[in-house]
């Protein structure tokens with residue numbers, strides 16, 4: 001089967017990246033709406049971003065009510081704010097939730113209707129408003145991907161909306177924005193980035209271009225995740241860059257069973273996305289080894305494991321061990337019971353996970369029984 005790689009948005013990286021972006025804004029439109037969440041406001045990050053953006057000379061309005069695992073109602077509220085202001089540039093400041101809402105309202109502005117109308121691949125025709133992404137966590141990769149994930153609470157499904165038209169115009173990776181990221185958030189969002197790079201590296205859609213980017217991301221995450229979770233500012237910036245690399249690496253290669261299990265858990269219980277991925281990642285790696293032993297051996301080396309003299313199968317088993325160790329050292333939750341989720345509905349979860357859009361990318365074809373067994377391992 002053929003594979004593909006789409007060019008990601010323009011990345012502005014490093015010191016003063018925010019100021020550099022301001023110079024580009026006035027060429028994109030006349031009014032800016034920032035989409036963010038209350039935590040970003042409380043942490044002072046909105047303030048940090050506002051001054052450089054105002055250097056563009058454009059009026060800047062804000063919508064600050066994004067919630068985690070954003071749903072149809074969140075999108076509708078943000079879209080009402082966009083229409084009330086008349087903004088024609090959407091700037092997301094936040095994690096995956098704010099970025100997904102920003103993409104959603106940018107496409108509603110030019111295509112009309114409701115966000116549920118566009119679930120699936122290439123379901124809208126008109127180019128969305130220009131989107132500027134300022135990620136404040138180190139995981140989702142949403143700043144460089146062409147998809148948005150919005151929860152539909154009526155069906156307990158995370159709708160995935162994908163189109164080449166949904167790429168942001170510019171993604172800004174500024175070290176100041178993540179310098180004070182709390183360690184717990186660095187750990188959980190960083191585990192999401194690691195999951196992206198690992199799942200995409202072994203996914204059915206992987207190709208030499210995505211391989212190079214994903215292995216680079218795995219190496220950078222292996223070297224910086226623990227330090228980032230302990231507040232090291234340089235490591236936090238490395239994680240910010242690595243999470244964008246992983247985003248670029250997975251958006252065409254695809255993901256797999258970890259995201260199918262995690263997105264289902266998130267839709268049913270509202271579990272933070274990175275936390276949910278961290279629960280399942282090492283178990284799915286073990287499950288997938290037989291489908292790609294040489295690739296898992298390469299992952300083990302990228303995570304710093306010494307595989308000299310080992311067969312691919314022996315080296316491959318070290319990859320999941322390295323991920324267990326990273327999870328332990330960063331202190332992310334390791335079991336469903338730690339999250340106070342009982343094991344009485346695992347059958348429902350497995351049934352829904354089987355329908356998840358990410359599952360067909362998994363290198364091994366997972367059955368209902370396989371998914372149920374993976375949920376039980378994490379119980």
Ligand SMILES: [Fe+2]
Pocket residue numbers: 140192196259273277
């Ligand atoms: Fe993810």
